[in-house]
Amino acid sequence: MPFPEGVPSVPVRYSINSPADGGPGEGTLQLMPTVPAIRVPGQEGVFTGGGTYRFVDGQLDNGAGDQVRLLPTNIDGANPAVWAWLGIEQINGQQPRHFYFVLDVDAEEVDLGAVQQLAPDLAQYLAVPGESAYDAWRRAGNDGDEADFLASLVGPPGDITAANEYTDEVVSEGIASEVQRADAAYDPAGAAEAAYTAAVDAASSDADAKAAIARDAAIAAAAQDADTKAGAAQSAAVQAAALAAADLYLPKAFLTVDAFMAQSGTKVFGHRGAGMVAPEHTEAAYDYAISHGIQAMELSVNVDSEGQLWCLHDLTLDRTTYSTGALNTYPSTGVANRVLTNGRVMLGQGWTDQPMVPLRRMLDKYLGKVVLFVEPKGNDAVVPLQNLLATSYPHAPASVIWKAHVGTSFTWPKQQGYRTWCYVDDGTTNATLDAKDPQVDYWGVSTSMSSTRRKEIVQRPGSKPVFSWPVYRRSQRAALEADGIVGLMSSDPVYVRGTTAQATASRWDQQVKESGGTPQADYNVDAALKFSETGGWASINRARATYGLGRYCPIIPGAGGYRIQIEMKYDQINTADLAVHGGLYFGKASDDPYEFNTINPSNGYHLILRHNGVLRLYRHVTTQTGGLQLGATDVGTDAPVAGQSMTIQVDVTPTTIEARRLGNAAWTTGPIADASYRGGYFGLSNGSITDVAARPFWRNLLITQL
Template identity: 35%
Template sequence: MPMPSGIATVALTGRYIRPDGTPLKGSVTIAAPSLLTLPGADTISAGSATVTLDSAGAFTLTLIATDNPGMQPTSWTYQVTEKFQDIASRTYAIQLPSTLPTVSIADIAPADPSTGQYILVPGPEGPAGKSILTGAGTPSPLLGANGDVYIDTTPGAVKMYGPKASGTWPSTGISLGGGGGLISSINGKTGTVVLSPADIGAEVAGAAATAKTEAVNAATAAIATAKTEAVASAATAAQATYLPRAIVPVTQLTAMSLFYIAHRGSGGEFPEHTLEAYESAVAAGARAIEVSVRLTADGVPVCIHDEALTRTTYATGDVSTWNYQALRHKVLTNGRQLLGQGRVDVPIPTLREVLDRFLGKVVIFLEPKSNPSVPVVQQLLTDFYPQAKDSVVWKNYYLATSFPWAKQNGFKTWAYVDAATTDAQMDALDQSLVDYWGVPTGMADARVQAVVARGKPVIAWEVHRRSERDRLASLGVKGMMCSELIYVRRTGPSRTSDDFATQIKAPGDLGTVNYDAMYALKFDDVGGSAYINSMSNRSVLLGSISNPTPPATYTIRFDMMYEGVPAATEHAGIAFGKASDDIYRFSQVNATGGYHIAIRGNGDMQMYTHAAGVTSGTQIAATSAAVTAPTVGGWMSFTVDVTPTTVTLTRTDLGTPVVISATNSTFRGGYVHLSTGSITSTSTKPHWRNVSITTP
C-alpha cells in the first residue's frame, strides 16, 4: 500500500546468506516508537513492520524516514530484530534519514566480534536501551541510537566513537591501541620490551609483599560487603515481588460512605467460614471478609466461629479437643441443614489457607475467638505476613487485651460492643487503641446514634436484610457486616421464579430466625417444592424473586399443598405487597404493611390487609360459596393479579376457577413471603412450588 503523501520515506534493502551462499530463511521486523505523529501528512503511525526473506534471502521494505519535518518524537531510532532459522536472533537500532533514499542493511548493521574470548562479569545494569556496537572502519551515521558507543576493530588502529548524540557520531575516534593509542606501553617501556618478574607482578619481598597482602584483604572485604548488599537487595526485591500487596487497603475501604463485609464469609448464603464461602463472596464482589479463628488440640489455627462443633458440623466436641489431621479428614461442615441438601459438605479451612488465598486481595476482619489462639495468630502474622497490616483489621470484643499488640504492629482495630455496654466503659478503653466501633444490628436507634457520635466509623453486624441496612445507614453506620451480602447489595430480584428444584437456598430467601436451620426453607427430595419445618407462625421471605420496585401491574403464581388436611379454619398461604423486606408474621405486629392470603383447611379463600403496627389483619375479600377442600398431598394452583387499583386471587386447578377480588391500592410493594399462617402441626404443614412473579 502506498505511503500517504507528504511523508518522506527510505527504501531499506537487505540480503542474508550462509557461508556457502545458501539463502537464509527468516524474517526482519522494524519497530518504531509506539506512536509517531506526522502533522505534515495528517497521519499517526504505530507498531512495527515485518518482512519475510524471499527465496534469495533478500527483502525490500519502504519505511518512514526518521527525520521527517515536524514529526514527534524527534531523534528516534528504529529497532531492527533479525530472526533466522537455526540462527540466534539479534536486535539493534538504526536511523534512516531521508537524505539517503535507499539503504542496504549490510552497510549499517553492527558487526559481531571476530576474535577474542569473553567472560561475562556480573555488574550493575547499564542505562536501558544503550549498546556497544562494533565494526571495521568509521561508524555509519545510520547505525545505532543516541547514547550508543561504537568500537572500530581495525587491527592496529582500534578506536572508540561515542556516545552518539543528536543522531550523530563524533567525527574522530579515541585511539585504544596501535600507534599513539591509549594502550601504548607496558610498565612504561616501549620498543623492544624485555619483561622482568616485577613487570608481570611476581612476588617480591618487603613493601611489594605487604601491598599484595593488603590488596588481597581489601578484595576479600569488598567481596563480603558486596555479597551482603546483594543478599539484602535480593530480599527487598523478593519482598516487593512475592509478598501480597493490598489491592484495596483498609483505609480505602473504610473511607467509603457505605461499605460491606461478608460476615463469616456471608454465612447466610454459603457454609460459614469455609473456603467456599470466602471464594463465593469475593467472586460476587465482596471487598472484605470476616474470619474467625480457633485452635486445634495440636495448635493449628482453623477458621470457625464456635468452639463447639455441633452447630456448624456433623461432629461433636470442641475444636480444641481435635488434632488437626483428625479434624481435616473426619469433620465436615453441615451447610446442607441451613442452606439446602443440594450442597456438598466441605472441610474446615486453616487460617494459613485463607490468608494465602485472600490476603492483599480483600480486607480481612480477623478475630481470634479463643484466648489460646490469640498469640498463635499474632506470631503467624509476624513470621509469614509482614505486610498484613495493609489489609487486615484486628477484630475483637472491646474488653479484649490484644489491641495494644495490634496497634504496636500497625494494624487497624475494630472493637465491638453490645447493647449493655455503657459510655463509661467505652471511655475507659484507651481511644488510641480503637479505630472502628462495632454495634449489633438490633441495638436501639438512640444508642447506635450515640456510638456514631463518638466520631469513629461504626460497623454493624450481622446484617441480613435490606431494611436493616437502610435503618442503620440512616443512623450514620458506615460498615455493613452482612450474612446475606449478595442479596443485601443487589437492587433488584436475581430471578423471576423459584429454584427449589436445586435444593439450594437462594440469596435472600430468609426465615424468621437468622443462622438457625430450624426456621430455614427446606426442600422436598422430589417435585421441586419447599416447606417450612416450624409451625409457630413462621414465614420465609422470597427475596431472590421479590422486586423492591415492582411494576404497576404484575402476577404472582404459586402451587400449594398440605401434607395432611388441617382443621377447617386453619390456613396457610403467602404475604405480598410489602414495601420492605422485614419479617412477616401472621396475627402479630409487623414493621411494615402488606397483604395476606389465607387458604383454609375447608377450601375457603380469604384476602387480608395487614397494616404496620397492628396485630390482626383486615379482611378485604373472601369466597362466598363452598370451594373444593384441600386433600392430603394434593396440589392446588393460584394466581394473584395486582393492578394499580385491584388485587385478585384465583384458584386455577379446579374445573371452574374460583376468583375473589378487592378494589384496594393500599400496599404496592414488591416483597413476597411464604407463610405457615395458623397451621399448628408439622404433619399438616404446607408445601410450595412453581412460585413466580411476572409482568404481563
C-alpha cells in the first residue's frame, strides 16, 4: 500500500541465508513500530505501518514487486518524537530473532542487516495517543477554540456555574469598589472640592494624570484579585471532578506497596500465583492465593505474535501446557482458545485443564486490591508491557513492584515511579550490586544461596529489604527469617504462612495435590505425589524418594500422645531382593527433607515394611547415615501380596513408640521406651526402593489423638 502524499518514507532491504547450505534463505520478517501509532504533522489520522514480509530468493519482498518502505523514526513534529522499529526475523527452521532499529528521514536507502541494532531500553519509547481529544470534540460538531474545549471539560461533581458566578461577582464588585474609593479620594465635592479646585488652579494636568494612574491601579488590583479567586474556584471544581472520576475507576480498597511493606512481620507473596498448589500462572492459582488472604503475588509476562501479553513464566509453552514452541509464534486467538495448561502432570489428574490467562484480566481483577510483582520474562515483552501500563493503568506504580534480574535495566520503571525488586544470582559480585544499587528498592536472593551470602546482602549499606524465592517449606521460612529476610516468594503461600495443621484425614481420592505437600524438590514432576486412577492410592514415582505431609503437621498430641494410621500396598514384589522396603518417617521437629540412609538435617524416626514382611522401627540422627534400630528383634509379618492392602499404625506416647501391622495381634513391636524426639512433622518414604515398579502406595491417612 503506497504512503499517503506528504508522508516521508525510507526504502529498506534485507537478505537472509539458509542455515542448511548458506544459499538464499526462506522465511518472514515482521516489522512493527514500538508504539501503537504515530501522528505525522499535516496528516489526518495516525500512522501504524509495518507488516509481515516474505523473502524471495533470500531478499525481502513486499508481495507487489516493489521495495519495502518504512516510516522514518525522526520526522520533525511527529508524535511521539522518539520511537523505534521492532523487527522479528523468522528463518524457516530457526528460532525467531528480535532486533530494534531507527531510520533517518534523510536516508536514501537502508540495509536493515547493517543498521545499528538497539537494545529495548524503554526509557526512550513513548506511548502515542491517536486522535487528540480536542480534534474529536470538533469532529463531534462542536464549535470553538481549545479554550472552549477545556471549559467544556469542567462539570459535575465540581460546580463551574458557581465558580463563574463568583468570578463575575468578584470582578464586578471589586472594580466598582475600587472605582468608588478612587472617586472618594479625588471627589471634587465637599472637602475635596476645595483641594480639587486648588489643584486645578495650580496644576490641573498633573492632578488629572495622578487620578488616572490611581484609578487604573485600583482597577488592575481588583481585577487581579478577582482572577486569582476565580482561578482557585475553578481549580477546586476541576480537582473535585477528577477525584470523583478516579473513584469510579480505581479499586475501592486500594493497597499500595508502601502500605503493604509497612505491615509488621514477614511478608508472604504468591510465587507464580501459588504454583505448587494450582497450575502456575493461571487464574486458578492467583484466585487460590488471594482468596486465602495472600496480599501480594507474582505475574510473569510474555507476549504472543500479535503483541498480546500473557501470564507465563517460560518463553515457550512446552513445560506448562500441552502445546509446544515459543509463545511469540502463536496468534492471540490461538492462545486464548487452544492452549491449555497441563498442571495435572504435577498436581494430580483431578485438576481440570486451565486456559492461559491474559495479563489485562489479572490487572483489571486485582490491581490495587493486592500488591503485584510484574516481570517481563522475554525481551520482546518489555515494550508492550511498558506501553500497556503507561496507557491503560497510570495508577499502577502505587501498587505494582517491577521485578527483574540483576542483569536488566531498571531505568524505565524508576522514571515512572515504580518500586523495584532486583533478584540476583548466587554468584553475583558486590561490584555488580553496587552498580545497580541506585535503581533498586528491594533485593532478591534464592533459597539455594548460602546463609552467609544472604546475610551479607541483608547487611549491605542502606539496609534495603531483602526477599527470597522460591519458598515452599516452613523450615525454609525459619532459616530465611534468621538471616534477616523480610519477604518470601512462596509457591505454597498459605502453608508457608501458617503454623498449624490443616487436616487430620486425607482425601487423596480427589486426585489433587494438597497445600502443605513438600516433595524433595518443588516444580519437579518426578518428585510430585502421584495419584492412582482408582482406589484413592498415592505414590512417589521416583527412586528412594520421600514426600512431606505438611497439611497434617505439626501433629497435636492428646494427653496420651497420637496415632498415625495408614493403608499401604505394593503392586509389584521385588522377588530378587525381598529386603527392599518403604514406609513412613515421623517425629521430626521441622518439615525439612528426609531421605533413608543419608545424613538428614534433623532427627526423627522411620518405620519400614520390607517385601518379605519384616516390620522395623529406627531412630535416625543427624550425625550418621544409617538408622539405629529400636527394639531387640524384628517383627515378622506375612509377606505382602501384590496389590493387597495392609494397614500400618504408629503410636507415639510421651514415653514410648510402638508400630504394628493390623490383622494379627503378634505383628507389633510392642511399646518401646524412647522419648528422644517428639516433633510433629512426618511423611511418606520409598525407603531403599530403587525400582519404582516395586514402590509402595498409600491411602486413607488418619491422625488420632490418644
